[in-house]
Ligand SMILES: Nc1ncnc2c1ncn2[C@@H]1O[C@H](COP(=O)(O)OP(=O)(O)OP(=O)(O)O)[C@@H](O)[C@H]1O
């Protein structure tokens with residue numbers, strides 16, 4: 171399977187709707203009012219749709235009109251995305267090594283504050299926007315930011331210059347405080363508009379940025395509020411992604427409705443390894459966790475990862491892969507995940523070659539991930555994401571960097587611990603074999619589905635449509651099949667000749683069974699699905715009659731068939747619909763007098779009665795094929811004259827198993843002896 175979607179571990183960002191990329195900045199020159207052209211007076215076929223209908227949204231208006239484009243909707247997930255944007259900006263300051271501490275606080279009124287001790291958003295007048303501070307520009311102009319050039323930030327989660335302005339647009343209250351260059355500055359906004367110009371509050375030695383905001387009920391609906399548990403998880407997950415940061419969490423007790431703590435501090439010196447350890451707890455894993463962190467030499471960029479494998483899955487998922495780029499969660503994965511999978515596949519295959527494990531060649535990414543729990547975090551320059559909510563990483567670099575940087579550590583990890591490497595390789599190979607088996611099963615099912623109602627070519631079906639009163643004769647060999655076709659009653663009797671010995675079902679694997687053409691044809695003719703989905707109603711005939719030669723081979727084939735029915739559709743036997751034909755072994759003739767004998771004993775009996783004192787000509791049938799059609803009809807097939815033996819099950823399941831084992835088990839010589847001893851009636855024991 172494609173690794174099943176893991177329940178979000180730390181981020182709580184499930185089922186992402188896909189937001190589109192943010193729109194280009196509106197063109198300020200074209201104001202809607204200015205563009206108001208005179209509307210055509212008379213109604214026209216275009217219904218007044220003219221230049222005046224084309225609006226250009228100003229400033230942050232597009233965000234309020236179409237929030238879905240920027241935050242993926244207005245639901246709870248979108249609401250919490252506001253926090254992600256503000257936290258991402260603080261985290262970018264930390265990753266750029268300008269901030270060490272981030273505090274997050276949700277107050278009693280539902281106002282959320284995020285503060286960092288970084289450089290502070292610049293407050294000096296912006297050269298291109300006279301009369302406005304850089305802070306006001308950042309807060310009110312889409313596509314304004316310090317992360318485009320890579321000068322102020324190397325590997326940032328922010329890249330569009332959109333995030334915090336969107337938060338501003340969608341908040342009824344938003345206050346920014348900046349501590350910078352010896353002063354404290356403050357500016358307040360509502361629904362994206364400044365309430366007053368930026369103010370210098372007074373001197374201060376502090377550094378950093380504080381954003382306090384409250385989501386606008388006009389956008390998110392009355393009563394929409396941050397969920398402490400969700401904020402808590404998001405904050406904690408951030409801390410795992412950068413060891414150089416400490417995140418402190420506080421929350422007003424009255425907002426908490428579950429077990430979320432009112433205070434907590436997150437700092438994880440072991441990063442993702444800590445995160446994975448917390449996630450798996452005491453769970454049994456195939457190998458110890460493989461984790462590490464590698465930075466690119468001489469260039470910006472790094473990869474950190476932690477992965478382990480669990481034979482029983484992780485809670486409610488078989489596997490999970492959680493990925494991040496520049497500390498931004500990417501629930502839809504992307505190139506970094508692809509690179510991670512590719513690295514694992516190549517590493518394991520190489521190790522397989524090294525240790526002469528030939529089966530390793532069949533390993534694919536799917537197998538490696540099938541039972542994996544993995545966390546991957548990559549830091550790259552100028553990442554490309556899908557949309558503003560950044561659910562998926564699309565930079566080709568993601569794959570290249572991850573693959574290249576993980577390769578060596580993986581090779582070392584494998585070769586340094588051959589014991590655990592072998593265990594892991596064996597486990598992954600099993601996944602590959604499982605996958606191949608499932609695929610085969612599917613193909614067989616598909617083939618069966620397309621053949622639906624198509625009957626096997628060699629079946630001579632009867633003409634009656636309903637099952638009532640019909641019989642299917644399973645006949646040994648084509649020549650006997652030919653005689654049987656001539657001898658039958660076309661309306662009610664169908665003939666299916668089986669070639670050679672069918673498979674020994676008692677010892678065959680399910681795979682082999684499915685491959686067996688003879689058995690497949692039989693199943694098709696019967697119109698049923700063997701196994702747990704068997705439905706007796708689908709059986710196309712009222713009776714099924716096994717008709718084999720009266721010799722050791724014939725007995726063996728009959729025994730195999732009965733075992734097959736018993737194993738794959740016992741209901742047919744339980745309902746008394748499986749029969750044995752009893753073709754004669756001898757023909758006795760004295761002048762016009764002629765009789766058939768089923769067996770030795772029957773012959774003796776006839777000799778002693780009907781043919782008493784007569785000179786008898788005795789013929790022995792070597793096989794059904796030797797009989798003339800008329801003889802076969804008269805002795806074995808004609809419902810008015812023939813005798814059928816109904817196959818029944820011995821009373822106890824144990825007895826059946828014992829018999830099946832003796833007849834069909836792996837010990838060929840035991841079977842052979844048993845059949846020889848019992849000749850054709852090896853089968854009649856099951857019968858009565
Ligand atoms: N906490 C902060 N500390 C310092 N600068 C900040 C902070 N928050 C925002 N900024 C500045 O404001 C700019 C705009 O932020 P915004 O979130 O709108 O866009 P971005 O982070 O550049 O990109 P994205 O739209 O991808 O988030 C940032 O590029 C950065 O220069």
Ligand SMILES: [Mg+2]
Nearest residue numbers: 259328333334
């Ligand atoms: Mg941002």
Ligand SMILES: [Mg+2]
Nearest residue numbers: 314331332335
């Ligand atoms: Mg901006």
